[in-house]
Amino acid sequence: NAGVTQTPKFQVLKTGQSMTLQCAQDMNHEYMSWYRQDPGMGLRLIHYSVGAGITDQGEVPNGYNVSRSTTEDFPLRLLSAAPSQTSVYFCASSYWWDTEAFFGQGTRLTVV
Amino acid sequence: DAKTTQPNSMESNEEEPVHLPCNHSTISGTDYIHWYRQLPSQGPEYVIHGLTSNVNNRMASLAIAEDRKSSTLILHRATLRDAAVYYCILRALPGSDSGYALNFGKGTSLLVTP
Numbered sequence: 001n002a003g004v005t006q007t008p009k010f011q012v013l014k015t016g017q018s019m020t021l022q023c024a025q026d027m028n029h030e031y032m033s034w035y036r037q038d039p040g041m042g043l044r045l046i047h048y049s050v051g052a053g054i055t056d057q058g059e060v061p062n063g064y065n066v067s068r069s070t071t072e073d074f075p076l077r078l079l080s081a082a083p084s085q086t087s088v089y090f091c092a093s094s095y096w097w098d099t100e101a102f103f104g105q106g107t108r109l110t111v112v
Numbered sequence: 113d114a115k116t117t118q119p120n121s122m123e124s125n126e127e128e129p130v131h132l133p134c135n136h137s138t139i140s141g142t143d144y145i146h147w148y149r150q151l152p153s154q155g156p157e158y159v160i161h162g163l164t165s166n167v168n169n170r171m172a173s174l175a176i177a178e179d180r181k182s183s184t185l186i187l188h189r190a191t192l193r194d195a196a197v198y199y200c201i202l203r204a205l206p207g208s209d210s211g212y213a214l215n216f217g218k219g220t221s222l223l224v225t226p
Contacts, residue, residue: 004155035216042199042216043156058213090155092214098144098203101214103155 002026006091006104013081013111021076021107023091029102031094032074036060036087037106043090049074050097081111116200121221124190132185132220134200139180144203146214147174147185149196156199156216159185195224 007022025032033048035058045058049068063085065077074093078085088108094101117135124130136145146161160167160174162183167174173186187194199219 033213035214040218042218043214044216045213048213092155097205098161100158100161101148101156103157106155 004091004093004102004104006089006107008107009105010108011110013078013109015081015083015111017081019078019081021078021089021091021109023074023076023104024072025074025091025093025102026072027093027095027102028071029093029095030071031097031101032068033058033092033101034064034066034074034076035090035092036085037090038087046076046089078109083111085109086111116202116217118198118200118217118220120218121223123223123225124187126192126224126226127189130187130190130194130222130224132187132198132200132222133182134184135182136200136202137181139202140204142205145174145176145180145183146201146203147172148199148201148214148216149194150199150219151193151196159198161203190222190224192224192226195222197221 004025030051034046035043037043044060046064047066049055052068052071055066088106090106091104092101147159148156150156160172162174175184197219199216
């Protein structure tokens, strides 16, 4: 039981490049979400999903796309990276909306 | 959205109890009170949650005021490993304005000294 696995752990991108941050969970959780955390700040919700095939926007969705084709995976795509997207990204999953959320270890992204 | 207010930082001695306060005066009747913590360079970790009654688990206790406008996370014996940022979060019902999000504020940075 690995929990929530994020890859890669570190990434440097050039402005304008695209990439996908991977998130996988093996707990059969319906709810999955992506957050970003900027220095000295709390986490902010980017996108979330309440089940396979269902996604919705969070607080800061611009510049990011998501899809949920399986229960296990919830990738986050950066379409055209910008320096403002330099941040630490966390993926989370939970069985239901009010149950314990499990977080991955994070992906530290730098856009130069 | 219902908001929470926490002190920016607190300090405790090792092996002493720690009481971390949280004010949420605009809480609605269906909001759950959740606590998470984030150790340095790690993802947030669930600590405890409750609705109306006090709750205990292996990590901590949660004391909820009778009017639910405040709550206190209690660490019974602080250890150096408990040094982290602690977040008090209100979870609203799906379909409400805050929806599914865990609305992290800045939390309370807990320093534990030997």
